[in-house]
Amino acid sequence: MAKRGYHHGNLRQALVDACLALIEAKGPTGFTLSEAAREAGVTPAAVYRHFEGREDLIAEAALQGYEIFADLMDYAYNEGKPSALAAFEATGRAYLAFARKYPGHYVAMFESGISIQRTPELNATATRAMGVFEKAADELSQHIPEHKRPPPQMFSAHIWAMSHGVVELFARGSPGTKSPFPPEDLLETGIGIYLRGLGLIAPDD
Known part of the structure; x- marks a missing residue:
């Protein structure tokens, strides 16, 4: 799966977009927060600046x-x-x-x-x-x-x-x-x- 990455500092929306792509591909329980971070092109630790966990995302x-x-x-x-x-x-x-x-x-x-x-x-x-x-x-x-x-x-x-x-x-x-x-x-x-x-x-x- 190709990385989408994020631009102009809009990490929060990049993570939501990554989440949506993973939901379409794997369903809402078929991916981890780390996968969402990887899809967005950031480290897992960066996710927690915006979301408490996968359900929050x-x-x-x-x-x-x-x-x-x-x-x-x-x-x-x-x-x-x-x-x-x-x-x-x-x-x-x-x-x-x-x-x-x-x-x-x-x-x-x-x-x-x-x-x-x-x-x-x-x-x-x-x-x-x-x-x-x-x-x-x-x-x-x-x-x-x-x-x-x-x-x-x-x-x-x-x-x-x-x-x-x-x-x-x-x-x-x-x-x-x-x-x-x-x-x-x-x-x-x-x-x-x-x-x-x-x-x-x-x-x-």
Whole structure:
């Protein structure tokens, strides 16, 4: 694996970048802090100027991932307006797009075992990101009679679970799980079935 090294004194970010590369190559538990230092082109001792250990480094990668994710979700949501349905569907597609474009961040966020409660900043950023799902679900659910309306948190959790499942099984090249359909189509049809069940879109003829 080629060393990335660091420039202009930005050692902290060089270590995060090294961490992300190693996560993509080996998973969140498949590398040591010494390997991250070597990938960044510094000595292991230099790492401790910025991070207490590997989990602290991965937590920073997760934080940066949630920041990107939150901005992407906000953008997708706002691009889908003024239609509540279009905004809601756009957030689902944004989840899939993020996982594909930022696989290291995605794993650090959702598969590393790092709790979003680890730091107040991580919790706030993760809450902002997932809050877009809930906002989109809440607006769309206003079209359902109140006595039949699921809580927005449940509504958004269903779509999150569906999006996460498509990513895990079909969008990241997991061995033995190749689908005959593009992940985007799987997600779109799955969301469509779910929304039809809630009466939010018309059934097929």
